[in-house]
Amino acid sequence: MFASTRLGSVLAAAAITAVCGRARADEADTIAWEAPAACPGADALRAQVAGHLGRDLADDEVTARVVITRHGKRWRMALTMADGERGLEAASCDDLVASAALIVAMALAPQDEPGEGEGTSAGTEDSDLARDLAAVDDEAPPAAVPSLRRRQIDTSVREPRPPVDIDVRVRAAVGGELGTLPDPASGVGGGVEVSFDAWSADLAVHHWREQRGFVAGPTGPGADASLTTVVARACYAGVDRRLRFGGCLGAELDAMRSQGFDFDVVYPAQTTLGAGLHVGVLWAVQLAGPLAVRADIGAAMLLARPVLTEDMDGAIIHDPNFLTWRGLVGAEVTFP
Numbered sequence: 001m002f003a004s005t006r007l008g009s010v011l012a013a014a015a016i017t018a019v020c021g022r023a024r025a026d027e028a029d030t031i032a033w034e035a036p037a038a039c040p041g042a043d044a045l046r047a048q049v050a051g052h053l054g055r056d057l058a059d060d061e062v063t064a065r066v067v068i069t070r071h072g073k074r075w076r077m078a079l080t081m082a083d084g085e086r087g088l089e090a091a092s093c094d095d096l097v098a099s100a101a102l103i104v105a106m107a108l109a110p111q112d113e114p115g116e117g118e119g120t121s122a123g124t125e126d127s128d129l130a131r132d133l134a135a136v137d138d139e140a141p142p143a144a145v146p147s148l149r150r151r152q153i154d155t156s157v158r159e160p161r162p163p164v165d166i167d168v169r170v171r172a173a174v175g176g177e178l179g180t181l182p183d184p185a186s187g188v189g190g191g192v193e194v195s196f197d198a199w200s201a202d203l204a205v206h207h208w209r210e211q212r213g214f215v216a217g218p219t220g221p222g223a224d225a226s227l228t229t230v231v232a233r234a235c236y237a238g239v240d241r242r243l244r245f246g247g248c249l250g251a252e253l254d255a256m257r258s259q260g261f262d263f264d265v266v267y268p269a270q271t272t273l274g275a276g277l278h279v280g281v282l283w284a285v286q287l288a289g290p291l292a293v294r295a296d297i298g299a300a301m302l303l304a305r306p307v308l309t310e311d312m313d314g315a316i317i318h319d320p321n322f323l324t325w326r327g328l329v330g331a332e333v334t335f336p
Helices: 002-027 042-053 093-112 121-135 146-155
Strands: 031-034 064-071 074-081 084-090 166-178 185-196 199-214 222-236 243-261 270-288 291-304 316-318 323-335
Touching: 031 042, 042 093, 064 093, 074 093, 084 093, 166 199, 166 291, 185 222, 199 316, 222 270, 222 291, 222 316, 243 291
Parallel strands: 031 064
Antiparallel strands: 064 074, 074 084, 166 185, 166 323, 185 199, 199 222, 222 243, 243 270, 270 291, 291 323
């Protein structure tokens, strides 16, 4: 009777100890994890670290704090360990977790040296790694130690350079022009923009409605003139696709098409060219998905002006201003 009571007490104490020990192990979460729901969890990080080391991890072996945030199309991670904090950036959350797993595995690698007399499977794997290290020299072919070569390549880059985000944007716009034609004119057109992160190359073509100019006074001989502008420029507008604001600098080519009226001699229609520098600002607000609304304000400094002349004596019908203004608003679609 006394023996059975003593045996029951021992078994109960052992059960309580096992349960408490397991509870402490479960509660000792040594990876503090803060990330959006779309990212893998801390378990994925531990599994990848174990895969690099070739063995299972102890519950309290990894001590780290991981904070993952999303900035536009990029993902960023702050990884804090005993030796300090590292900042990582990648195109996806999976890439961040993979990079962090490499860093953690490298930090734990010195602890995996085999001890004397160890006969476990982990000790055998460590012995194989030591033999691989001894076998590598400058003349060894890559195929001689494939596992070691793979491990060296994987861990050589701690923070991979993020790829450049390239977007193509197509837009249509309407607006007004002041200073090139005899009177303010409305116009339509469009453009194509190729962006490289915050920078972009932009090409736009617009046609401005025909206006009437006179040689002298509000009546008499003159010409009807229309304008086509081609603008090529470089722009900087940031990397946030939801709200872009920036400036542009480039060159403009003007083609003014005119046809005279009320002259004694009928002259054929003519086209005169002008060119100059173009500066401008842009705003773009994302509405939904790839669709955005965009506004552009620009000024052209015409170094060569498309002057309108219509008769043999070179009578000037219209001489554009040196500084002209353009304003446009329209819709823009982004193709990532």
